[in-house]
Amino acid sequence: MKKVLVPVMEWLPAMGIVVTILVGWEIFVRVWNIADWLLPAPSAIGYTLYDSWGLLAGHTLVTLEEVVLGFGLALVSGMLLASAITLSKTIEKALYPFVIASQTVPIIVIAPMLLVWIGYGLTPKIIVVALISFFPIVVNTVDGMRSVDSDMQKMMRTMGGNRWSIFLKVQLPVSMPYLFSGLRVAIAVSVIGAVIGEWVGSSEGLGYLMIRSKPQFQTERVFAAIAILSVMGIALFALIGLLERLLIPWWHREREGRPRIS
Amino acid sequence: MDSKRESNLKEKIIEVVNVSRRIGQGSGYVDVLANVDFYARRGEVVSVIGPSGCGKSTFLDILAGLERPDSGTVTVQGLHTENLLGSVGYMQQKDLLLPWRTVMNNVILGLEMQGISKKIARRQATERMDSFGLSGFEDQYPYALSGGMRQRAAFLRTILTDTSVLLLDEPFSALDALNRSHMQEWLLNLLESYDEKTVVLVTHDVEEALFLSDRIYVMSPRPGRIVVAEKIVWDLPRSRNLLSTQQFTETKSRILSYLLSSETVL
Numbered sequence: 001m002k003k004v005l006v007p008v009m010e011w012l013p014a015m016g017i018v019v020t021i022l023v024g025w026e027i028f029v030r031v032w033n034i035a036d037w038l039l040p041a042p043s044a045i046g047y048t049l050y051d052s053w054g055l056l057a058g059h060t061l062v063t064l065e066e067v068v069l070g071f072g073l074a075l076v077s078g079m080l081l082a083s084a085i086t087l088s089k090t091i092e093k094a095l096y097p098f099v100i101a102s103q104t105v106p107i108i109v110i111a112p113m114l115l116v117w118i119g120y121g122l123t124p125k126i127i128v129v130a131l132i133s134f135f136p137i138v139v140n141t142v143d144g145m146r147s148v149d150s151d152m153q154k155m156m157r158t159m160g161g162n163r164w165s166i167f168l169k170v171q172l173p174v175s176m177p178y179l180f181s182g183l184r185v186a187i188a189v190s191v192i193g194a195v196i197g198e199w200v201g202s203s204e205g206l207g208y209l210m211i212r213s214k215p216q217f218q219t220e221r222v223f224a225a226i227a228i229l230s231v232m233g234i235a236l237f238a239l240i241g242l243l244e245r246l247l248i249p250w251w252h253r254e255r256e257g258r259p260r261i262s
Numbered sequence: 263m264d265s266k267r268e269s270n271l272k273e274k275i276i277e278v279v280n281v282s283r284r285i286g287q288g289s290g291y292v293d294v295l296a297n298v299d300f301y302a303r304r305g306e307v308v309s310v311i312g313p314s315g316c317g318k319s320t321f322l323d324i325l326a327g328l329e330r331p332d333s334g335t336v337t338v339q340g341l342h343t344e345n346l347l348g349s350v351g352y353m354q355q356k357d358l359l360l361p362w363r364t365v366m367n368n369v370i371l372g373l374e375m376q377g378i379s380k381k382i383a384r385r386q387a388t389e390r391m392d393s394f395g396l397s398g399f400e401d402q403y404p405y406a407l408s409g410g411m412r413q414r415a416a417f418l419r420t421i422l423t424d425t426s427v428l429l430l431d432e433p434f435s436a437l438d439a440l441n442r443s444h445m446q447e448w449l450l451n452l453l454e455s456y457d458e459k460t461v462v463l464v465t466h467d468v469e470e471a472l473f474l475s476d477r478i479y480v481m482s483p484r485p486g487r488i489v490v491a492e493k494i495v496w497d498l499p500r501s502r503n504l505l506s507t508q509q510f511t512e513t514k515s516r517i518l519s520y521l522l523s524s525e526t527v528l
Binding site: 156160169176250254 | 326356360371372376406
């Protein structure tokens with residue numbers, strides 16, 4: 001019983017804040033009689049979620065696909081790039097400035113250009129998502145690979161380890177917790193990336209639905225899309241946490257430092 | 263009782279002649295080692311004792327081939343500095359176990375890098391788990407082990423690489439006093455069963471050095487120089503009882519006085 005209750009208790013403060021905001025919002029809209037197109041009440045948004053579920057679900061799947069594929073591309077390219085940067089000083093000097101520069105150019109400028117170069121469809125959205133999310137992955141993984149204890153490297157070298165075996169057997173595993181920190185940031189921004197990608201030009205997805213609903217004064221639909229995007233972000237974030245626990249269980253054991261057998 | 267008494271007759275496995283090492287450049291340099299002469303014969307346990315920061319670890323790094331001396335020559339089993347890496351066993355102060363590997367997979371790391379198949383490596387490790395007090399813990403992760411067990415696992419990892427020279431850098435300094443004396447006795451027994459191995463033990467614990475080694479070198483603080491080299495021969499077999507004999511306490515105070523008189527700086 002306690003085991004079930006503890007996680008519920010942990011979530012109670014967050015739930016409390018959400019409920020308070022929603023109730024306050026509902027009262028505000030009703031008492032001041034705010035028009036639906038200006039600020040819909042939570043109940044109206046809830047009704048839209050229920051009523052237009054078929055429409056919303058279709059667009060949700062499109063956005064989710066863009067997020068997952070773009071994130072996957074960022075993960076693969078980010079890890080490869082981080083490995084190359086770690087293994088070669090020349091590659092580091094040649095590419096790291098571009099990695100940083102890629103983040104200083106506003107994505108809102110790049111996105112329309114991608115549309116011009118590549119056209120409509122899924123590909124430019126995947127690229128936007130990947131562009132926005134690969135930065136935290138690369139930076140964190142590089143930091144992780146560099147965090148290897150110099151004594152650990154010494155030990156590997158005295159056992160006959162070369163650059164490559166040190167990388168595979170030590171640097172790569174050591175970087176995993178750092179990679180997962182990067183992934184948490186990356187998954188949150190990749191949802192934003194997908195929406196931006198859809199805003200600049202698309203015919204489907206939650207971002208497209210928001211852009212189209214606003215001029216039609218279907219504000220409750222815009223809010224419904226926002227609600228779905230938030231839930232999507234939280235769910236993907238939680239999924240990464242779950243994967244982390246499954247894939248690098250040693251990290252949590254080390255951190256929690258269970259009592260030792262003597 | 264002491265087969266190592268005949269060690270005079272055996273060849274010098276390690277020979278260090280007039281080695282100096284300076285770290286840093288320009289005006290910011292530090293002389294870490296100055297004109298160090300050292301040797302160890304086959305099967306000997308030789309200790310190097312000195313205050314912290316006297317360059318003991320740098321000395322071991324040089325013997326392991328991790329660092330090159332600025333001058334002088336280093337010969338270990340006929341190999342010179344540039345070819346030493348991978349042929350000398352080196353156990354550092356920290357256990358450096360990999361937290362994502364089980365005890366078994368940690369101890370076979372060296373064999374794995376020598377290209378030996380995991381199956382054969384595991385078999386070799388299993389044979390020795392017991393004498394290292396690790397049987398039953400093969401599938402545990404390092405976090406679950408006590409400091410002494412972690413240190414023994416690190417030691418087994420070094421032993422399994424099967425090098426005839428072992429360098430031990432203050433292997434027990436992280437342990438509490440009780441654990442340390444247990445580990446010293448354990449190491450003494452173990453080294454008797456590996457009497458062909460040449461061991462260089464670096465420590466700042468005079469008692470530990472006297473208890474475990476055949477010869478002792480005393481090093482001065484920066485720059486590290488060999489102040490005195492002394493052969494250790496006991497009238498009694500090595501055991502805890504030895505520590506309370508007059509011979510032991512006299513030798514200990516003599517070595518301590520060398521150490522203290524060398525401490526001109528600091």
